[in-house]
Amino acid sequence: MIDDPIRALWYLAGALAAIWLLLAGYVGLLAIRLRRAEAELEKLESDSRES
């Protein structure tokens, strides 16, 4: 039970911030890893064609 509506709102804000941080953090890492892998693959394939 919560008597103070402002405190309840803070709990909700904290939970939302945590969810968005976790998901955005994971998605950001995933995007960086995808981009790096794609760039490295393109480079290796072009090197391979040249040689």
Added chain:
Amino acid sequence: MARTHVLTLALLLVAALLFTGLTLVALHDDGDHSRAPGYYGPRDTAGMKDAGRIFYFHVPSAASALLAFTVTLVCSIAFLRTRRASFDLWASSAAEIGLLFSSVVLVTGSIWARAAWGAWWVWDEPRLTTSLILWFVYFGYLLVRAYARDREEAARFSAVIGIVGYVLMPLVYVAGNFGAIHPRPKQFGMDPEIRQVFFFGMATVPAVALLLLWLRVRLGRLQERLAACREQMEDRLP
């Protein structure tokens, strides 16, 4: 920009839009403050005010984790039977996504517990303890993969953990019936307005989880191609 980049960005955008949609719907205030929005326990224990809305994210995240770990189970069994690397990729990617959503469940549950019970964590509550053990099992799954000697060993060991670990899943569900304070599933007793948002979340969050799973599998395939390309280059070296 490469075609693959466009597809990746499009998938990320869809996932972000879906989750933003859920956030907006869950935060929508209809002006009726007489009831606790989002709380689906017995009506007499309502009174969570806005903190009750955490439920719209907490339960769908648990469903998403369940979905992801089920994919891990099915693909682990398929891998042990066929030894096809693609099953291992799907199993490990799903375990990673499941762990992500399990983390969301634990964090949001803990904040909700602080608001409802006055404590961040209650060790006597079987649902909480089994959920934490489940989280550690799948964290172990990823650790085994990271520290295995080679890819074959990683795939074999993690497949066994993916199958054995899933035994905990029904335990987590059943544990909810033995706890004293964790709300029990009573979805058909929900207010129609609460049910609408709840089922919107139940459709949206697993959809986001599936999009992320797809992206994670794409990353795995790229890494496989990269490894094959590197091997090819090394073979050519004199």
